Amino acid sequence: MYAQMVKTASSGVKSREEMSEQERVFQDKIDADIKIEPRDWMPDDYRATLVRQIGQHAHSEVVGQLPEGNWITRAPTLERKAILLAKVQDEAGHGLYLYSAAETLGVSRDQLIEDLLAGRMKYSSIFNYPTLNWADMGAVGWLVDGAAIINQVALQRTSYGPYSRAMVRICKEESFHARQGYHIMMKMAAGSVAQKQMAQDALNRLWFPVLMMFGPSDKDSVHTAQSMAWKIKMDTNDELRQKFVDQTVQQIEYLGLELPEPGIKWNDETGEYDYSDPDWSEFFNVIKGNGPGNVDRMKARRAAWDDGEWVRDGLMAHARKKAAAKVAAE
Amino acid sequence: MANKTEISADQAALFQFLLRMGDNTLVLGHRVSEWCGHAPVLEEDIALANTALDLIGQTQLWLGLAGEVEGQGRDADALAFLRDIWDFRNVLMLELPNGDFGQTIMRQFLYDAWSSVMLGRLIKSGDPRIAEIAEKVSKEVAYHVERSADTVVGLGDGTSESHARMQAALDYLYPYVGEMFLSDATDAAMVSAGLGPDPASLRDEYDLLVGKVLDKATLTLPDGSYTHKGGRTGAMHTEHLGHLLTSMQWLQRAYPNSQW
Numbered sequence: 001m002y003a004q005m006v007k008t009a010s011s012g013v014k015s016r017e018e019m020s021e022q023e024r025v026f027q028d029k030i031d032a033d034i035k036i037e038p039r040d041w042m043p044d045d046y047r048a049t050l051v052r053q054i055g056q057h058a059h060s061e062v063v064g065q066l067p068e069g070n071w072i073t074r075a076p077t078l079e080r081k082a083i084l085l086a087k088v089q090d091e092a093g094h095g096l097y098l099y100s101a102a103e104t105l106g107v108s109r110d111q112l113i114e115d116l117l118a119g120r121m122k123y124s125s126i127f128n129y130p131t132l133n134w135a136d137m138g139a140v141g142w143l144v145d146g147a148a149i150i151n152q153v154a155l156q157r158t159s160y161g162p163y164s165r166a167m168v169r170i171c172k173e174e175s176f177h178a179r180q181g182y183h184i185m186m187k188m189a190a191g192s193v194a195q196k197q198m199a200q201d202a203l204n205r206l207w208f209p210v211l212m213m214f215g216p217s218d219k220d221s222v223h224t225a226q227s228m229a230w231k232i233k234m235d236t237n238d239e240l241r242q243k244f245v246d247q248t249v250q251q252i253e254y255l256g257l258e259l260p261e262p263g264i265k266w267n268d269e270t271g272e273y274d275y276s277d278p279d280w281s282e283f284f285n286v287i288k289g290n291g292p293g294n295v296d297r298m299k300a301r302r303a304a305w306d307d308g309e310w311v312r313d314g315l316m317a318h319a320r321k322k323a324a325a326k327v328a329a330e
Numbered sequence: 331m332a333n334k335t336e337i338s339a340d341q342a343a344l345f346q347f348l349l350r351m352g353d354n355t356l357v358l359g360h361r362v363s364e365w366c367g368h369a370p371v372l373e374e375d376i377a378l379a380n381t382a383l384d385l386i387g388q389t390q391l392w393l394g395l396a397g398e399v400e401g402q403g404r405d406a407d408a409l410a411f412l413r414d415i416w417d418f419r420n421v422l423m424l425e426l427p428n429g430d431f432g433q434t435i436m437r438q439f440l441y442d443a444w445s446s447v448m449l450g451r452l453i454k455s456g457d458p459r460i461a462e463i464a465e466k467v468s469k470e471v472a473y474h475v476e477r478s479a480d481t482v483v484g485l486g487d488g489t490s491e492s493h494a495r496m497q498a499a500l501d502y503l504y505p506y507v508g509e510m511f512l513s514d515a516t517d518a519a520m521v522s523a524g525l526g527p528d529p530a531s532l533r534d535e536y537d538l539l540v541g542k543v544l545d546k547a548t549l550t551l552p553d554g555s556y557t558h559k560g561g562r563t564g565a566m567h568t569e570h571l572g573h574l575l576t577s578m579q580w581l582q583r584a585y586p587n588s589q590w
Binding site (some may be wrong): 062063065066068069072073074075076077078079080081082085086088089092093095096099109134184187188190191192194195300303304305307308309310311312313314315316317318319321 | 360363364366367368369370371372373374375376379380382383386387389390393406407410411430431432481483484485487488489491492493495577578580581582585588589590
């Protein structure tokens with residue numbers, strides 16, 4: 001889940017009486033689990049919210065190449081290097097599907113990229129954290145992609161057809177990513193003292209930032225009701241976060257690593273694990289641009305875009321020449 | 331090493347040849363992978379990662395066979411991560427820093443063209459292990475050369491800026507091209523054993539292929555025939571290779587004998 005804190009464009013959930021005829025037909029389709037397709041009528045706010053959400057998701061895939069790309073040149077074996085390359089290539093591919101899904105809503109990829117680079121759009125807070133040792137490549141796959149899967153499995157049922165179908169494809173690849181990440185963690189946790197330290201360090205450092213991926217607590221999440229009514233959002237932030245904690249604690253125990261924080265305890269009454277809240281002031285700071293990596297990540301993306309301008313222009317100019325020559329020949 | 335046995339002269343030449351093949355793909359794969367997340371457009375991020383992935387895959391095959399031929403218990407990883415600069419046998423062009431996207435894609439094309447011609451010959455190698463690798467990887471290399479050639483043409487014959495950048499890339503890289511066609515005793519041993527071609531014999535086919543593409547790209551081969559060399563013999567690499575190995579080999583060097 002690479003979309004968080006997506007501001008729903010809405011003035012509140014309307015009752016049926018408040019809806020226009022078109023809105024009622026639209027809501028009936030959603031309630032009957034009929035997908036909304038690009039040519040169907042949809043409320044402007046639904047469209048705007050989806051553009052934000054899908055765009056943010058796409059940006060996250062693209063920016064998400066950077067923390068993993070940080071280790072490709074240092075991967076410890078040829079096989080690990082190949083797997084990491086394949087994974088990062090998949091992430092870029094996910095970016096491509098998602099930009100295409102957003103384009104069906106009438107916004108171009110270039111416009112979305114310009115919005116990102118101008119700071120008008122966001123990407124997931126998690127990618128503003130650094131990757132500092134090799135076990136981070138394990139932890140990113142296991143925890144970050146693991147958290148993404150929990151959200152994205154739910155989003156396969158989302159109401160907008162192109163987004164839902166993109167999620168189905170993406171989820172298949174993400175589960176491979178999570179497995180390869182966990183496999184790295186298994187090797188590290190069972191390895192030398194230094195390797196085990198790397199694994200524990202990665203887990204401890206990334207734990208709270210990963211919990212933050214699900215977005216603020218439900219009581220502080222102001223945009224949920226309309227997005228859930230539109231089935232853009234399928235579960236609340238806290239429901240998804242709890243699901244993640246419950247599955248992950250057992251995996252930590254299997255690895256033989258220490259739990260990353262003392263608040264994690266089994267609760268017989270709820271049948272779930274208790275856990276400590278992340279420091280939400282840190283989260284809001286990261287969102288505002290004050291995370292440890294925001295400046296560098298955006299600088300890297302801006303440089304890629306600016307330095308690449310001559311390439312895009314050159315290839316477009318050539319394509320136009322070829323098209324003109326073809327027309328002239330006909 | 332106490333139990334080290336001498337390998338025969340032919341096997342030693344074969345080992346050197348395989349290192350040359352595998353080090354080329356390893357070092358170029360490393361350079362291409364440095365683009366991850368920084369390419370001019372998302373399609374190029376995907377294509378460059380895919381190219382790097384193929385090159386690393388080829389490295390596993392060539393260095394894997396090299397280790398087998400050497401017979402000292404070194405596998406592809408040991409050869410990639412635990413040799414120092416003087417034992418590397420890649421041509422100099424591939425260890426040069428990436429430069430701009432134009433330089434990266436021009437280098438890719440100049441190498442892909444050589445690789446496609448070379449693999450065409452190796453498919454007929456008298457060593458079935460070599461022939462099998464060549465057969466397997468020539469499919470992906472055919473795709474690489476098609477793609478890098480198209481991009482060279484698109485950018486060479488694009489805007490005046492893209493043309494100027496591609497011409498500058500060609501002028502910079504061309505003096506490194508000749509090294510791919512130099513022959514020495516190792517190559518002579520490969521030829522006489524029927525295992526591989528004389529590199530010099532690839533030149534005409536290469537020039538024809540490259541000439542056609544550069545022509546379409548409206549680019550001009552620079553004057554002068556000077557050739558930088560020393561990579562494929564290991565006599566003298568550039569300063570850049572040491573830095574590349576420093577990052578590539580760091581984990582294996584800092585934490586030896588670990589399972590990853």
